[in-house]
Amino acid sequence: MKESVGKVPGLAVILVGTRKDSETYVRSKKKACEEVGIDSYGVNLPEDTTQDEVLNFVKKFNDDPAVHGILVQLPLPKHISEEAIVGSVCIEKDVDGFHPMNIGALAMQGRTPLFVSCTPKGCIELLVRTGVVIKGKHAVVIGRSNIVGTPAALLLQKQNATVTVVHSKTPNPAEVTRNADIVIAAVGVPELVRGDWLKPGAVVIDVGINPVEDLSTKKGYRLVGDVCYKEACQVASKITPVPGGVGPMTIAMLLSNTLESAKRAYG
Numbered sequence: 473m474k475e476s477v478g479k480v481p482g483l484a485v486i487l488v489g490t491r492k493d494s495e496t497y498v499r500s501k502k503k504a505c506e507e508v509g510i511d512s513y514g515v516n517l518p519e520d521t522t523q524d525e526v527l528n529f530v531k532k533f534n535d536d537p538a539v540h541g542i543l544v545q546l547p548l549p550k551h552i553s554e555e556a557i558v559g560s561v562c563i564e565k566d567v568d569g570f571h572p573m574n575i576g577a578l579a580m581q582g583r584t585p586l587f588v589s590c591t592p593k594g595c596i597e598l599l600v601r602t603g604v605v606i607k608g609k610h611a612v613v614i615g616r617s618n619i620v621g622t623p624a625a626l627l628l629q630k631q632n633a634t635v636t637v638v639h640s641k642t643p644n645p646a647e648v649t650r651n652a653d654i655v656i657a658a659v660g661v662p663e664l665v666r667g668d669w670l671k672p673g674a675v676v677i678d679v680g681i682n683p684v685e686d687l688s689t690k691k692g693y694r695l696v697g698d699v700c701y702k703e704a705c706q707v708a709s710k711i712t713p714v715p716g717g718v719g720p721m722t723i724a725m726l727l728s729n730t731l732e733s734a735k736r737a738y739g
């Protein structure tokens with residue numbers, strides 16, 4: 473039974489459309505809130521919702537004192553500008569850390585963002601909590617998305633790693649990755665990183681969650697990461713599994729950011 477103490481953190485979750493993966497993520501996030509006693513306010517909107525309608529929901533939650541975090545699940549349908557929606561969330565409730573002000577602060581020396589995006593924050597938490605030394609190490613981040621690759625590279629730099637970002641136009645990604653002590657793969661290509669991309673003893677964080685056809689399973693597909701686990705686990709000293717590695721950490725960081733926001737709001 474939930475015990476009420478009068479000050480309960482609240483998270484608003486906005487989902488637009490019916491993408492199966494997004495529906496699953498949002499369900500997991502709301503369930504996690506329930507488990508720890510965070511109130512969640514879910515809004516599921518149809519695919520043809522206009523940008524203004526989404527903006528109105530964000531505004532409503534920006535103005536609602538019971539809401540301490542606002543999450544708009546990405547990607548949004550094509551007719552809605554991600555930039556406009558992400559930029560409309562007030563930075564004090566931006567528990568996803570996607571607002572340009574929060575990412576900008578992350579990129580600047582001597583500045584501390586109000587929130588750091590959940591998946592990259594979860595990657596660093598995994599490294600720190602398992603005793604991996606980041607300072608002075610060479611980290612390679614594969615992928616440069618706003619959600620994971622770019623903030624992960626910035627966070628690793630803040631932890632005093634030397635960081636290389638590998639992306640789709642990098643001439644020889646395997647050669648670059650083979651120099652890494654720490655690899656964060658966040659590119660969305662099933663099993664791109666093979667065993668021979670890795671330096672023996674490297675620490676590997678696999679952010680990818682890619683469905684690949686597998687007719688031997690009930691659903692007809694299985695989930696694999698951006699790293700070929702079977703090969704990589706022979707070479708790496710530590711490696712995260714898919715599923716069950718980074719995914720739960722993203723949710724944990726979301727809950728932590730929401731609690732932090734509520735604490736700030738209640739003073």
Ligand code: GUN
Nearest residue numbers: 543544545546547568590
């Ligand atoms: N889509 C993929 N990852 C995320 C995330 O961490 N937050 C949101 N809002 N959308 C996502």
